[in-house]
Amino acid sequence: MTDTTAQRTLVLVKPDGVRRNLSGEVLRRIEAKGYTLVALELRTADRELLAGHYAEHEGKPFYEPLVEFMLSGPVLAAVVEGHRVIEGFRSLAGTTDPTTAAPGTIRGDLGRDWGLKVQQNLVHGSDSPESAAREIGLWFPNL
Ligand code: RTP
Ligand code: MG
Numbered sequence: 001m002t003d004t005t006a007q008r009t010l011v012l013v014k015p016d017g018v019r020r021n022l023s024g025e026v027l028r029r030i031e032a033k034g035y036t037l038v039a040l041e042l043r044t045a046d047r048e049l050l051a052g053h054y055a056e057h058e059g060k061p062f063y064e065p066l067v068e069f070m071l072s073g074p075v076l077a078a079v080v081e082g083h084r085v086i087e088g089f090r091s092l093a094g095t096t097d098p099t100t101a102a103p104g105t106i107r108g109d110l111g112r113d114w115g116l117k118v119q120q121n122l123v124h125g126s127d128s129p130e131s132a133a134r135e136i137g138l139w140f141p142n143l
Contacts, residue, residue, distance in 0.1 A: 010135040012124035015073035035082040065117035
């Protein structure tokens with residue numbers, strides 16, 4: 001099968017997912033769904049990158065704990081391609097709170113609340129074409 005348009009999204013396996021050895025499981029689900037991996041990098045973020053990535057959340061109560069969590073270990077960053085991949089990956093990921101995310105989703109099957117200050121919910125996916133373009137530019141400036 002070939003896509004008629006090549007939408008892209010930025011996916012992150014967050015530090016909790018990498019620590020729990022779930023990177024392969026996340027990539028497996030993306031590939032099994034039929035999406036294509038375009039770029040992949042395991043790296044530890046820095047504050048500047050995260051300030052850009054999470055600019056929309058600055059000032060919210062969970063912002064600082066979120067940044068500290070995202071700095072706590074390596075992240076697997078991926079650019080994923082396919083028709084309607086932005087909404088498709090967010091559907092694979094499930095809703096933000098892993099306790100109530102639907103079974104069958106990444107967060108619903110593999111995540112839970114650990115009673116911490118921030119939702120450690122395994123993955124990130126861009127939420128719009130504008131966010132995707134901005135986030136891909138931040139994480140993969142040479143793409
Ligand atoms: P993401 O951006 O990571 O794909 O997740 P999302 O769209 O479902 O959630 P968003 O509202 O964009 O929030 C970004 C991330 O911040 C953490 N968060 N914690 N009340 C809380 O404890 C809280 N609210 C948000 C989560 O890690 C969320 O994914
Ligand atoms: Mg979001």
